[in-house]
Amino acid sequence: KNEVEQSPQNLTAQEGEFITINCSYSVGISALHWLQQHPGGGIVSLFMLSSGKKKHGRLIATINIQEKHSSLHITASHPRDSAVYICAVSEDTDKLIFGTGTRLQVFP
Amino acid sequence: DGGITQSPKYLFRKEGQNVTLSCEQNLNHDAMYWYRQDPGQGLRLIYYSQIVNDFQKGDIAEGYSVSREKKESFPLTVTSAQKNPTAFYLCASSRDRFYEQYFGPGTRLTVT
Numbered sequence: 146k147n148e149v150e151q152s153p154q155n156l157t158a159q160e161g162e163f164i165t166i167n168c169s170y171s172v173g174i175s176a177l178h179w180l181q182q183h184p185g186g187g188i189v190s191l192f193m194l195s196s197g198k199k200k201h202g203r204l205i206a207t208i209n210i211q212e213k214h215s216s217l218h219i220t221a222s223h224p225r226d227s228a229v230y231i232c233a234v235s236e237d238t239d240k241l242i243f244g245t246g247t248r249l250q251v252f253p
Numbered sequence: 254d255g256g257i258t259q260s261p262k263y264l265f266r267k268e269g270q271n272v273t274l275s276c277e278q279n280l281n282h283d284a285m286y287w288y289r290q291d292p293g294q295g296l297r298l299i300y301y302s303q304i305v306n307d308f309q310k311g312d313i314a315e316g317y318s319v320s321r322e323k324k325e326s327f328p329l330t331v332t333s334a335q336k337n338p339t340a341f342y343l344c345a346s347s348r349d350r351f352y353e354q355y356f357g358p359g360t361r362l363t364v365t
Contacts, residue, residue, distance in 0.1 A: 149295070178353065186341055188356035231295070235350070240311065243295030 148172050151232050151244040158251050164219040166247045168232030171213065178241065179206050179217050180231040188231070191217070222251045256280065257357035259344050264362045266338075274329045274360045276344030284349050285327035289313060290341040290359075299342075302327055303349065331362065338364045 152167045168177070179191040192199050192206040194215075199206050203222075208215040219226055232244040257278045266272045278285065284303050288296040298311030302321040316335025321327055327346075331338045341361050345354040 147295075175351075180356075186343075186359040186361070188343060188345075188359075190353045190355065193353040233296075240298055240301070241296075241354070243297075245293065245295045 147244070148242050149232055149234055149244040151230075151247050153247060154245070155248045156250070158222050158249070160223055160251055160253050162222050162251075164222050164226075164249065164251075166217045166230050166232075166249070168215045168217070168244060169213060170215075170232075170234045170242075172234065172236055172242070174210075174213075174234040174236055176235045177208055177215050178233040178235070179215075180233060182229040182231060182246065184228070191230075219249075224251045224253050227251050257344060257346055257355055259342075259357035259360050262358065262360060264360055266362070266364050268364055269333045270364075271333055272331050272338075272362065272364075274331065274342055274344075274362070276327045276329065276357060278325055278327075278344075278346045278355075278357075280346055280355060281324070282346035282348055282355070283324070284347045284354075285321070286345040286347075286354065287311075287317075287319065287327070287329045288343045288345065290343060296343065299329065331364075338362060 150169045176195045178193050182188045203220045205218040227250050229246040229248050231246045233241040260275045286301040287299040297313050300319040302308035318330045343359045344357040347354045
């Protein structure tokens, strides 16, 4: 079993829909990261959080430390949100442990 | 503009040849990382460096080597000992391990 599990693996949506991507992890962590990877391959860090909730524009990330679960929400989705969203956790070490990603396609 | 550059974007090599992938950052970050990405798998850590002239093996270091002679540069050499080198390679940097990582655009290496 992977230490970081994401669901769903693939997600399609119509423009304007509310989207939720989930991440569960099985290790103790110091922080959780949400990353976005566009088709060209480059990765952008969206959020780094260790508790509660963070919001940036139409993106919201939440984390429940007790349940070892995080969600990434996208409100009013747009075709430009189409990408792979990756959850990663950092234990109290130098390393990140990555999930395999959720591929999101938003159609106009 | 601060950021991380990786070159080249695409690289083709014959089996048995060593190849070096470039990673440069002008963010003044102390920590730098090399990851490998294969289809259907999460990113895997090859090597990382928290400070100049020091680096540690990650989870899949066999067949790879690195150097960290300058703060801004962390080149990765894929040696002929790496049994399956064809992959997408990403370099990242951060202020230190407690901060978010910034990623370069990646190098797609194909070895035939």
